[in-house]
Amino acid sequence: MAGNNPNSKPMNLTLKVWRQKNSQAAGTLETYQIKDISPEMSFLEMMDVLNEDLLLKGIDPVAFDHDCREGICGMCSLYINGRAHGPERGTTTCQLHMRKFSDGDTITIEPWRAGPFPVLKDLCTDRSALDRIQQAGGYISVNTGGVPDANEIPIPKNIADKAFDAATCIQCGACVAACKNGSAMLFTSAKVSQLAMLPQGKVERKTRVENMVAQMDKEGFGACTNIGSCAAECPVGISLENIAMLNREYINASFTSENV
Amino acid sequence: MILDSKIPEGPLAEKWDKHKFNVKLVNPANKRKYDIIVVGTGLAGASAAATLAELGYNVKAFCYQDSPRRAHSIAAQGGINAAKNYQNDGDSVYRLFYDTIKGGDYRAREANVYRLAQVSVNIIDQCVAQGVPFAREYGGLLANRSFGGAQVSRTFYARGQTGQQLLLGAYSALNRQIAYGKVKMYPRTEMLDLVMVDGKARGIVTRHLITGKIESHSAHAVILATGGYGNVFFLSTNAMGSNTTAIWRAHKKGALFANPCFTQIHPTCIPVSGGYQSKLTLMSESLRNDGRVWVPKAVGDNRPADQIPEDERDYFLERKYPSFGNLVPRDVASRNAKLACDEGRGVGTTKLAVYLDFADAIKREGLDKISQKYGNLFEMYAKITGENPYEQPMRIYPAVHYTMGGLWVDYNLMTTVPGLYATGECNFSDHGANRLGASALMQGLADGYFVIPYTIGDYLAQNPTTRVETTHPAFKEAEAKVQADVNRLLSINGTRTVDDFHKALGLLMWDYCGMARNAEGLQYAKQEIRKLRDEFWRDVKILGVNEELNVTLEKAGRVADFLELGELMVEDALNRNESCGGHFREEYQTPENEALRDDENYTYVAAWEYTGINQQPVLHKEELKFENVKLTQRSYK
Numbered sequence: 001m002a003g004n005n006p007n008s009k010p011m012n013l014t015l016k017v018w019r020q021k022n023s024q025a026a027g028t029l030e031t032y033q034i035k036d037i038s039p040e041m042s043f044l045e046m047m048d049v050l051n052e053d054l055l056l057k058g059i060d061p062v063a064f065d066h067d068c069r070e071g072i073c074g075m076c077s078l079y080i081n082g083r084a085h086g087p088e089r090g091t092t093t094c095q096l097h098m099r100k101f102s103d104g105d106t107i108t109i110e111p112w113r114a115g116p117f118p119v120l121k122d123l124c125t126d127r128s129a130l131d132r133i134q135q136a137g138g139y140i141s142v143n144t145g146g147v148p149d150a151n152e153i154p155i156p157k158n159i160a161d162k163a164f165d166a167a168t169c170i171q172c173g174a175c176v177a178a179c180k181n182g183s184a185m186l187f188t189s190a191k192v193s194q195l196a197m198l199p200q201g202k203v204e205r206k207t208r209v210e211n212m213v214a215q216m217d218k219e220g221f222g223a224c225t226n227i228g229s230c231a232a233e234c235p236v237g238i239s240l241e242n243i244a245m246l247n248r249e250y251i252n253a254s255f256t257s258e259n260v
Numbered sequence: 261m262i263l264d265s266k267i268p269e270g271p272l273a274e275k276w277d278k279h280k281f282n283v284k285l286v287n288p289a290n291k292r293k294y295d296i297i298v299v300g301t302g303l304a305g306a307s308a309a310a311t312l313a314e315l316g317y318n319v320k321a322f323c324y325q326d327s328p329r330r331a332h333s334i335a336a337q338g339g340i341n342a343a344k345n346y347q348n349d350g351d352s353v354y355r356l357f358y359d360t361i362k363g364g365d366y367r368a369r370e371a372n373v374y375r376l377a378q379v380s381v382n383i384i385d386q387c388v389a390q391g392v393p394f395a396r397e398y399g400g401l402l403a404n405r406s407f408g409g410a411q412v413s414r415t416f417y418a419r420g421q422t423g424q425q426l427l428l429g430a431y432s433a434l435n436r437q438i439a440y441g442k443v444k445m446y447p448r449t450e451m452l453d454l455v456m457v458d459g460k461a462r463g464i465v466t467r468h469l470i471t472g473k474i475e476s477h478s479a480h481a482v483i484l485a486t487g488g489y490g491n492v493f494f495l496s497t498n499a500m501g502s503n504t505t506a507i508w509r510a511h512k513k514g515a516l517f518a519n520p521c522f523t524q525i526h527p528t529c530i531p532v533s534g535g536y537q538s539k540l541t542l543m544s545e546s547l548r549n550d551g552r553v554w555v556p557k558a559v560g561d562n563r564p565a566d567q568i569p570e571d572e573r574d575y576f577l578e579r580k581y582p583s584f585g586n587l588v589p590r591d592v593a594s595r596n597a598k599l600a601c602d603e604g605r606g607v608g609t610t611k612l613a614v615y616l617d618f619a620d621a622i623k624r625e626g627l628d629k630i631s632q633k634y635g636n637l638f639e640m641y642a643k644i645t646g647e648n649p650y651e652q653p654m655r656i657y658p659a660v661h662y663t664m665g666g667l668w669v670d671y672n673l674m675t676t677v678p679g680l681y682a683t684g685e686c687n688f689s690d691h692g693a694n695r696l697g698a699s700a701l702m703q704g705l706a707d708g709y710f711v712i713p714y715t716i717g718d719y720l721a722q723n724p725t726t727r728v729e730t731t732h733p734a735f736k737e738a739e740a741k742v743q744a745d746v747n748r749l750l751s752i753n754g755t756r757t758v759d760d761f762h763k764a765l766g767l768l769m770w771d772y773c774g775m776a777r778n779a780e781g782l783q784y785a786k787q788e789i790r791k792l793r794d795e796f797w798r799d800v801k802i803l804g805v806n807e808e809l810n811v812t813l814e815k816a817g818r819v820a821d822f823l824e825l826g827e828l829m830v831e832d833a834l835n836r837n838e839s840c841g842g843h844f845r846e847e848y849q850t851p852e853n854e855a856l857r858d859d860e861n862y863t864y865v866a867a868w869e870y871t872g873i874n875q876q877p878v879l880h881k882e883e884l885k886f887e888n889v890k891l892t893q894r895s896y897k
Contacts (some may be wrong), residue, residue, distance in 0.1 A: 022808065040533045042644075048538055048759070055757050055801060055812065063809050065326060067499040069539045071640065072424055073330040088643075095643045120470055121809040128447065131327050135439040139432035140391050144311040144709045145382070147389035151346060154400030164393035164418060167425060171329060200391050 008039040011103040015050065017062055018110045023118050023126075029108070039099035043086060044069060044076065046098055064123040071095040071235065074170030077177070078123055079110040084174035084233040092172065092235040112177035116184075116220045127173045129219040130187060134171075136215035137208040138191040140200050159197055166194035168236045175230035175238070181222030186230035188216050189246035190238050196249050206253035213250055263516070263867060263882040266670040267371040272888050273353075276375045279671070280714055284721035291316030293725035295479040296716065297464055299451045299506050301328030303423075303430055303701060304684025305485030307708025310433035313442035315713060320477055321434070322446045322466060324501055329431040332487055332499040333704060336423025337544035337637065339405060339415035340701040342380040347404050351412040353377045358889060360699060363409040363589050364664070364692020365841035365857065366891045367519070367865075369884060371671060372689045379710040380702050384416055386709055390429040394418050408545050409589040409696040409896075420544050420636045426701055430708070450814070451506045452745075453738045454482065454513045454680065461680035462728045465738045467746070469814060472807040474742050476730035480723060481679045481716055484510060485708065488663035488685040490523065492822045492829065493774070494766025496660035497529060497542040503818040504825050507667050507686050515675040516867040516880060518668035518688035520825065521833035524695055524842050525775050526661030527553075527593035530644055530654075531613040540659040541644055543616070543637055545697040548586045550621035550630065551654070553577050553593070555614050559604040565615055565653050576600055580852075584896040591694045591842045591855070592896060594658035598775050599853065601657075608655045617653035658775060662700060664691045664842065665832070668867040668882070672715035673707060676867075679719060683707035688865065693841025746806050749816050754799030758815045761796045765789065765819070765826055773830050778846040782834045786827060790874065793823040828868055828877060835879060838862045850893070859891050 012035045020027030034053070037046050044066050051061035067075040071092040078093045080086035086096045101107065109123065117125040155163075167190070175186040192209050195201030201208075224243060231240045268279040286294065294317050298309040301323040309321040323331060343356040356377035361368055384402070388394065394416050395403040404413040418425040437443040448469040455463040455476065463478040489504035490496035511517045528543045554575045556568050576596055578585045586593075597614045600606065607613050622630050627650065631638065638649045645655070667675045667682040669689055674681050684704040691699065728734075772785035796819070804810045839848040839855035840862070848856045865882040 038534055038536065040646075041536050042538070045536050045538050049536060052757055052759060055803065058803065060803055061812060063811055067325060067330055067501050068332060068335045069500060070335055070541050071643075072335050072421065073325070073332070073499065074327075075325060075330050091643060095640070097643065097646070099646060124809065127326060131329075131435070131445075131447075134432070135435040139436045140389065141436060142386075142389045142433075143314040144307075144386060144433070144713070147385050150344070150384045150388040150394075151401045153388060155396055156400050157396045157398050160393050160396040160400075163391075164425070167391075167393050167418075167428065168421060170424075171327065194393070195391050198391050198393070200389060 008099065009103065010036040010038055011098065011101065011105070013037055013101065014106040016106065016108045019062070019122055020119050022121055027119065037098055039097070041098045042069065042094060043080070043096040043098065044094050062123060063121045066094055069094040072170060074172040077112050077125065077172060077174070079112065079177060081108055084112070084178045085235050090235055090237055092170070112173055114176045114182040116182065117173060117176065129221070130171050130173060130184065132219060133184065133188055133212055133215045134191065137204070137211040140195060141204060153199055155199060163194045163197045166190045166197070166238065166242055169238050170236055172235065174233050174235060176221065178229040178233035179222065180227065180229070181225060183224045183230070184216050184221040185224040185243050185246065186234065186238055186240070188212050189242035192249055193242045193245040196245065205249060206256065206258045209246065209249040209253050210257065210259050261676070261869065261880055263668070263880055264670060265369065265882055266672060267369070268671065272370060272374050275371050276378055283714055283718035286717045286721045288316055290725065292318065294318065294720050295320065295727070297477055297479040297482045298322070298485060299464065299483065300331065300485035300487060301434065302331035302333035302485060302487055302684060303427055303704030304708045305331070305483070306427065306430035306434045307705050308483055308485060308683060308712050309443050310430060310437050311709050311713045312716070313437035313440070319437070319443045320446065320479065321443055322449050322451060324448065324450045324469060326447055328434060328445060328447065329427060331427065332502055333427045333701070334424045335499065336701055337420045337542065338407065338546040339417035339422045339698040340383065340426060341407070341414050341696070341698040342384045342416060342702065343377050343414060344381055344384060346402060347413045349412045351414050355412065356380060356414065359410050360690070360696060361692070361889050362894060363696040364694055365855065365894055366692065366859070366863070366886065366889070367840055367884065368690055368692030370886060370888055375711070376690050376703060376706050379706045382710055383702065383705045387426060387429050390432060392418065392425045392429040405546055406549060406587065407697040408548060408587045408593070415698045417546070420546070420634065423701055426705065430705070452509065452742045452817070454510045454677070455734050455738045456513060456677065457728050457732060457734045460678045463730065463735060465735070465742050467742065470809050472805070472810065474739055476735040476739055478728045478730050478735070480720055481681065483681040483683060483712065484667065484686055485683045486686045488666070489822070489825060490660045490663050492765065492826050493660040493769045494762045495532065495537060495540050495770070497526060497540050500539060503821070505818050505821045507682065508821040508825055510667065510675065510677065510680060512870050513677065515677045515680060516668040516869055517665070517828060518865050518867045519665035519832065520829045520868065521773065521836065521843055522664035522693050522841065523660060524590060524662040524664060525594045525658040527590055527597055527658050528616060528656045529659035529661070530641065531608060531610060531657040541640065542659070542661060543641060543654065543656060545590065547616060547634060547637060548593070550633070551586065551616040551618050552620060553586055553597070553614055553616055555600045555605040555607060561605070565607070565617070574605070581896045588896045589694055589696060594775060595844060597658055613655035613657045615653040616656045618649065619653070622650065662695055664688065664693060664695055668865065672718065673712055674715070674719065679723070681712060681716065683712055693843055745817070746813065749800070749802055749813060749820070750806065752797065752800050752802065754801050756799050757801055758812055758819050761792065761800060762819045762822065764792055765823055768792070769826055769829070773833050776844050776846050777833050779834060782830050786830045789823065789827045789830065796820065796823055824873070831877060832866055832868065835866060836862055854893070
C-alpha cells in the first residue's frame with residue numbers, strides 16, 4: 001500500500017510472547033499465530049493486530065510500553081529474538097518495521113531482563129531507577145530567571161556537537177538490558193559527559209559524577225566490564241567514549257572530592 | 261456568565277510589566293504553606309512544576325507515562341522561536357508578536373501574544389543555562405534557522421530534536437526539585453476528575469495505571485498542562501497516549517472550552533499506508549527551508565518522480581506564493597496539498613501525497629551539508645518508508661498535529677473555574693486559528709517558566725493557606741463517580757474493541773471536521789458521533805478488572821471522552837460561519853481558494869459551556885479587540 005514496495009506480500013508469523021500477570025506472578029512464554037501481517041507495518045502495529053485479535057477471543061491483550069512511536073520518547077522496549085529493540089541497528093522497537101522479517105518466521109518477544117527493572121506485567125518493566133540516577137545529579141543547579149544572556153556563554157561548535165551527541169539518550173534502558181552485568185554505565189555516562197563538556201556544567205562536575213555513580217550502585221546495577229554490548233544495541237548511538245569520560249571524571253573527583 | 265479576560269490596561273508593550281507589579285505576592289515564608297498540583301510533565305508542566313518548587317511552593321506533579329521525560333513535547337523536532345534578533349535581520353518583539361497574530365489569522369488575543377513574544381528571549385537564556393545543547397556557529401554563538409510564516413531567522417534548534425533537548429532541560433530542573441523533596445512526582449498516574457470545594461479547584465482524583473488504585477490529592481490550586489487533543493482523529497502525530505481526559509473532565513466541571521474546532525493539520529507528514537496504521541509521523545517543517553513541494557502538472561501522471569521532466573512539474577507553493585514560496589504557514593501549505601490531490605494530481609499508490617524534493621538543495625549545497633541539517637529526519641523517513649530521500653523525493657501528506665483550541669483562560673492563564681489553570685497546548689490562548697512553526701515549544705515554556713509563576717501567586721495570596729483533607733465529601737463523591745465510571749465500562753462486555761470505536765470516530769472527524777468542512781457534512785457528523793457514542797456505551801468490549809495494569813480500560817476512558825469532545829468540535833465548526841486559519845469552511849473562500857474571514861461577525865473566541873450529555877452546549881463569546889494590528893486578508897503571495 002505504501003507505494004514503495006509493490007511486491008510486498010503479507011506474512012504469517014509465530015509469536016512467542018512473555019506473559020506475566022504482575023510483578024509477583026511467575027511468567028511464561030505463550031505461543032500465538034498471527035496472519036496477514038503487512039511488511040509496511042511497524043513492529044508495534046503488528047502487536048496492535050495481535051492484541052485486537054486476542055481481545056476478540058476473550059484473551060487479555062499483551063501489555064507493552066510505548067507512546068510516541070517515532071523513536072524519541074524512549075518508552076518502548078522489548079527484547080526481540082534475543083536483541084534489545086530487535087534486529088535492526090540504531091532503531092527503537094517502534095521504528096522497527098516488519099519488512100525486516102520474513103513469512104513463516106518465529107519471533108520471540110520478552111521484556112527487558114535486569115534486576116533493577118522488575119517486570120510489572122507481560123512486557124512492561126519498572127525503569128524508575130533510571131529517573132533516580134538523574135535526580136541524583138543530572139542537572140545544572142540554576143533556578144528560573146537571573147541567568148546570563150544565551151550568547152554570553154560561547155561554546156565551540158565541536159564541543160556543543162559532542163555534548164549534543166551525548167544528550168540524545170532516550171533513557172529506554174536497552175543498554176542495561178543488553179549488558180551481561182546489567183550495568184547502567186552507558187546511560188549514566190551520557191548525562192555526566194554532556195554536562196562535563198559544557199562550561200555551564202563544569203561548576204558541579206565533581207559532585208555530579210560522584211552522586212550519580214553512588215545512586216547507580218545503590219539501585220543495584222552491575223559493574224562495567226567494557227564489553228560494549230550497550231553501545232552496540234543503543235538505538236540512538238550513544239558512544240562508549242562517554243564511559244571513558246565518566247571514568248576520568250570519577251577518578252578526578254575521587255582525588256579532589258568536593259562532596260563533604 | 262461574563263467572560264473577563266483580565267487584560268491589563270495600558271499600552272501593549274507595558275501591560276505585562278505593569279501587571280507583574282500589580283499582582284499580589286506570596287511572601288517567601290508563606291509559599292511553603294501552599295500546595296500546587298501540576299498535571300502533565302511536558303514543556304508546560306515540567307517547567308511550571310520546577311519553577312514553582314524553586315519559589316518554595318509544594319508541588320505534586322502527575323504524568324501517565326513511566327517517566328516525566330517521556331511527555332510528547334519530546335517529539336517536537338524543528339525548533340523554538342525567540343525574538344533575540346541575533347541575526348540582525350530585522351526581528352523584534354513586535355515582529356514576533358505581529359507574525360503570530362497574523363499567522364493565527366487574527367483570532368488570538370493581542371495582549372497574550374505580545375507577552376509571549378516578550379518572554380521568548382528569556383526562554384533561550386534559561387535553556388542555555390540548563391545545558392541545552394542548541395546548534396551553534398563556529399564562533400561559538402547560537403545558530404538560527406527560518407521557519408514557515410516568517411521572513412526572519414529566529415528559530416533556535418538542536419538538530420531535529422529541539423523538543424527533546426528542551427524537555428530534558430525542564431526535566432533536569434524538575435529532577436533537582438524532586439531530589440530536594442519540593443516536588444513529589446507521580447508517574448503512571450492519570451487524572452480522572454477535578455475536585456471543587458466551595459466553587460474552587462481544590463484537587464484531583466487519579467487512577468494508578470499499574471495497581472488501578474483510585475486516589476485523591478488535595479491542593480490550593482491545580483494546573484493542567486496535559487497537551488492537545490489531536491488524537492480525537494485517531495490518526496495524528498500525537499503520542500499514542502495523548503488524550504483529552506483531564507481537560508474534558510475539567511470542562512464538565514465548569515471550565516469553558518474555547519475554539520475546539522481550531523485544529524492544525526501539519527503539511528509535512530509521512531502519508532498513511534494502510535488500515536493498521538496507528539499513528540502518523542511528522543517530518544519537521546524545517547524541511548521546507550530546502551525541500552521543494554511539487555506534483556505533476558498533468559492529472560493521473562503515474563510516472564516515477566525521476567521520469568517527470570522539470571517543465572511537467574508544478575511547484576505549486578512557489579507558483580502561487582512567490583514571496584513565501586515553500587515557507588507559507590502550515591494551514592496554507594496543507595490546504596494546497598489537499599487541493600492538488602483532490603484534482604487527481606497526488607502521487608504514490610494511494611494518490612494522497614505530494615513530493616518534497618531535495619534534489620536542488622543537494623546539488624546546491626552538497627550532500628554533506630543537507631545531511632548535517634536534516635540527517636536524523638532523512639533517516640527516520642527511510643526507516644518508516646523503506647525509501648532513500650537522498651535519492652528520490654519524499655512523499656508527504658498533511659496530518660493532524662496540534663490543537664489551537666483548549667480550555668478558555670484569562671490573561672493569568674486561569675480557566676473559568678477559580679484556582680484551575682491551563683498552560684501550554686491544552687489552553688487556547690496564543691495561536692488563534694493557526695499556530696506558526698516553532699511556536700508551540702515557545703508557548704509551553706513561556707507559560708511554565710515565566711507566566712504562571714507570577715500569576716498563580718496573585719490567586720494564592722488572596723486565598724487562605726488552610727488545607728482541605730481528602731476525606732472531605734467533595735473528594736469522596738468524585739472518587740465514587742470515578743469508580744462508578746470504571747465499573748460501568750467494565751460491565752458492558754460487548755463485541756467491538758475500543759480501537760475500533762476510536763478509528764470510526766477518527767474517520768468521521770477527518771472526513772467532516774478535518775482540512776475542509778461544510779455545514780451539511782458537519783450536521784451529518786454530529787448525528788453519527790451521537791450514534792457511535794451510544795453504541796460505544798452499549799457494545800464496547802473490555803476485559804479484566806480495575807485492580808491491574810489494564811490497557812484496554814485506560815484507552816476506553818479516553819475514547820469515551822473523545823466521543824464527547826468530537827461532538828463539541830463539530831458544533832463549534834458549525835457555529836463559525838467563516839474560514840480562518842486551520843478552520844476552512846468550504847462555503848467561505850476567496851476566488852483563489854483562500855480562507856475568507858468574516859471579521860464583522862466572528863472576531864470572537866467561542867467559549868462553550870457544558871450542559872450535559874446530548875444537551876446543546878451554551879456559547880459564550882469573548883470579543884477580540886485589535887488595538888495595534890490592523891485586520892487584513894492574510895497574504896503570503
